[in-house]
Amino acid sequence: MKIWDVVIVGGGPIGIACGLEAKKKGLSYIILEKGCIVNSLYNYPLNMQFFSSSEKLEIDEIPFISIEAKPKRNEALEYYRRIVTSNQLNISLFEKVNSINKIDGYFNIVSEKSTYKSTNVIISTGFYDIPNKMNVPGEDLKKVTHYYKDPHFYSNQQVAVIGASNSAIDAALECYRKGAEVSLIIRGPEVGQRVKYWVRPDIINRIEEGSIKVYYNSVVKEITEDEIILNSPTGTISLKNDYVLALTGYMPNFSFLEKIGIQLSKDEKRLPQYNPETMETNIENLYLAGVICGGMETHKWFIENSRIHAKMIMENIVQNIKSITNQPVNLG
Template identity: 75%
Template sequence: MQDFDVVIIGGGPIGIACGLEAKKQGLTYVIIEKGPIVNSLFNYPINMQFFSSSEKLEIDDIPFISKEAKPKRNEALEYYRRIVTSNQLNIHLFEKVLNVEQKATSFNIKTDKDTYKAKNVIVATGFYDLPNKINVPGEDLPKVSHYYKDPHFYASQKLVVVGASNSAIDAALECWRKGAEVNLIIRGPEVGQRVKYWVRPDIVNRIEEGSIKAYYNSTVKEITESEVVINTLQGEVTLTNDFVLALTGYMPNFDFLEKLGIQLSEDGKRLPTYDPETMETNIPGLFLAGVICGGMETHKWFIENSRIHAPIIMKAIKQKMALEDKTS
């Protein structure tokens, strides 16, 4: 069994930032990632452009140079990949954590490939793994996807996009431009206010000119092999359909957090318990970093404002270790 000061679960930008900081502080560490480097970013749409500018996505003051002020997915992948390789970070890829068990003053971390022992564990797993289901008949049909990758796939097809936030709006516009017939199903009265400011006028104009048909104040009732039935304020509407993109957001793996013993709020936000001064949870030695700190409020934490978690956590770990050395 390999023994570390810190095991970091999640190899996204914040997990990488934690690894860099652990190395800087002279701590033994390993990052465990179930997929490739920055797995969530890898699974973003091919043409995705960030809301944040490149300097706000930087970690550890390592410059991020992009062609435009707001970088695209491929540039981010290159940036974070080079950080991992040039700094020779200890990262184990395509390895899934199955269980974390507390043993006295340490943890045993079991994966599908190995077992580790650590004095401290950081959970930096993000929220992109579990889609928010719309829970209607037909949602499990092969024509339905909760993830969007490439607009070419939907060319010349009748596409229903469900959602009003960035992912749904980007998909609707890109697929329409590649020749898809797009119907947009929006639960509220308008396109989401958090949609990127340079994209929102585009989708509003496409809707107003009739290029993309939007159904406001509407929800999906049923999905069949060839149709989508929606509820609108004017009554039930049936749309002939080839594919459905249900892009209604994602959520953290709360079952995993609860399995670890982390307390979650019961107000629907499911906010995990942690000390903002140290990022330590109600379980001593178990820390949270990144977007997962926001529970269901997935817009609360992102790369540019949660990269500070890495130095906060490592400072807390170093202080705790120094105190243990004094009392031992």
């Protein structure tokens, strides 16, 4: 079996950045992605606009040109796809990794399609795959979704949007503008302070004029086929309802990290253990990159400030190789 210098798990922007850096260092590498190229971005809402400007989403100093200062989903998909194809990155798509074990100094990576052997592994799997569940009766009904794609589907429907952050606020505004009757359910006293600064005044104005009904300091008690039932400061409220968009956030696959052997903090943050100077975890030669480093604090790491992880990791890997072989290593 071929022994790879590095196997990269996750083909999002940061996984791609790691692949670019590995290629520049002359390392043998492969990126394993369970879906399409930048799968998480592909599953974002169709009209999603980034908070960051295009130059802050660039990787490897490859220019990202967008129509507006802040690019939209389709522009990001094109940008990252072209990087993969133009640089002929070694990426295997629709190949989910099931297990990673370290035996006799080497990692055995078992996917749905094959088995790989590597001296180093990078986990760059993000956090978009597992939604934060409300754990209420009726959450498994077909009318409930934790992902939002296109507002057209909800035209002329009674839609409850749950959440106070960017994804929920964007969905509420878009559905309202496509003719939905929108109820916004927020467990706190206000719209989230981290909502995009050009969007927050819009939702507040729509709430104040009565176009979107908001229920502050409220939580979902139950969901039925034709209603959503809330616990509110004024008591129990039942709303007629066709669809529920439970946009309550997402989390990393903690069970996968624990199965590998990565140590997590015992508090609610579930922070994975790693060296911030090298991104190496408590398992030697196993690294984390990107937003997965933040545990439950998914707002701490994003493309803009985690793209540096690729260089940090690859420089550490080549230095390790140099120390073992006592041979000069190209540092790019």
